[in-house]
Amino acid sequence: MRGSCLLSLLAAAGLVVFAKTAVPETGGPAGSLTDVAGVKVGHFTDPRRPTGVTVVLVESGAVCGVDVRGGAPGTRETDLLDPLNLVDRVHAVVLSGGSAFGLDAASGVMRFLEEKGIGFETVGGRVPIVPAAVLFDLGLGDPKVRPDAAAGYQAARVASAAPVAEGNAGAGAGATVGKLFGFGSAMKSGLGSASIRLPNGAVVAALVAVNGVGDVVDPGTGRPIAGARTADGRSLRGAMGALAAGSPPGAPLSGQNTTIGVVATNVILSKAQASKVAQMAHDGLARTIVPVHTPWDGDTLFGLSTGGLSMASPDLVVGSLAAEVTAVAVLRAVRAARGLPGLPAAGDLGP
Numbered sequence: 001m002r003g004s005c006l007l008s009l010l011a012a013a014g015l016v017v018f019a020k021t022a023v024p025e026t027g028g029p030a031g032s033l034t035d036v037a038g039v040k041v042g043h044f045t046d047p048r049r050p051t052g053v054t055v056v057l058v059e060s061g062a063v064c065g066v067d068v069r070g071g072a073p074g075t076r077e078t079d080l081l082d083p084l085n086l087v088d089r090v091h092a093v094v095l096s097g098g099s100a101f102g103l104d105a106a107s108g109v110m111r112f113l114e115e116k117g118i119g120f121e122t123v124g125g126r127v128p129i130v131p132a133a134v135l136f137d138l139g140l141g142d143p144k145v146r147p148d149a150a151a152g153y154q155a156a157r158v159a160s161a162a163p164v165a166e167g168n169a170g171a172g173a174g175a176t177v178g179k180l181f182g183f184g185s186a187m188k189s190g191l192g193s194a195s196i197r198l199p200n201g202a203v204v205a206a207l208v209a210v211n212g213v214g215d216v217v218d219p220g221t222g223r224p225i226a227g228a229r230t231a232d233g234r235s236l237r238g239a240m241g242a243l244a245a246g247s248p249p250g251a252p253l254s255g256q257n258t259t260i261g262v263v264a265t266n267v268i269l270s271k272a273q274a275s276k277v278a279q280m281a282h283d284g285l286a287r288t289i290v291p292v293h294t295p296w297d298g299d300t301l302f303g304l305s306t307g308g309l310s311m312a313s314p315d316l317v318v319g320s321l322a323a324e325v326t327a328v329a330v331l332r333a334v335r336a337a338r339g340l341p342g343l344p345a346a347g348d349l350g351p
Helices: 002-012 099-115 149-157 239-244 271-288 314-336
Strands: 040-045 052-068 089-096 120-122 125-127 132-134 191-197 203-209 215-217 224-226 260-267 300-309
Touching: 040 149, 052 099, 052 149, 052 203, 052 260, 052 271, 089 099, 089 149, 089 260, 089 300, 099 132, 099 149, 191 314, 203 271, 203 314, 215 314, 224 314, 260 271, 260 314, 271 300, 271 314
Parallel strands: 089 132, 260 300
Antiparallel strands: 040 052, 052 089, 052 300, 120 125, 191 203, 203 260, 215 224
């Protein structure tokens, strides 16, 4: 098992122990993004249709980087995360359903933070810095129902340091996978989280809303655990095997997918290092989602550092572990998901 081999080697070298981690094949308690001190998470899940918002609050500010790998991203305030640019701290990150409409949720989070006097100091007052990324879920229910500023405000208002609710929650409420051969063979996905703790107190954690066009696979066996289904809908087709056999993709799904997430740590990182960590965390997506980073996805990961703990080669160590927790978070997202009519979840298909 690829992920576990990395963890076993690190443990053997005395570099890492695990608190609340999971073996990718079996799931189980895996920790949460909120295991990183200074990080709060809140969801708004719309009761009218499967969609929602997840807000990652870092009210004291956190160094932030970003890496966008998909061909159809929907983002806000990502240019300022370039290491060449001025602002070096953000106060929240928003993950939302609703496609580009969902970017409006960040305005509500800004309002919440402004009311608390949190933001980047300017002569005109404090301006909250709130980057955001969205996924496409408008195909489920009424597409006129999508996250807005009020939804973002509500998610920020309920944010806490409690373990993150997974599955059909927040930005994962309308998430699906396995759409390579058309939406009719797709499955329900969701949102997942995981964390790793090192002996020196360093924590690396991830939170991911999994909405890929591809299958989600077990990195140990390469077998899909959620994805494109066979014609009878009762078993998994195996997207990569079908492609290799010459099966053409289904109807164009440009921009109608996208996996988005946040990796966070209490290790001190620069903006450049946080961006490198976000980049390396995409390896966790590549281990578990096939195909990934396609022209039909807008895959985007943010890297956050709340700081407080220094270590040697921080971007190398944190980035390597960020890939691991991202992979575990992806698997937890599909395993925690609950099926909808016509969209079974992983637990609905049996072994």
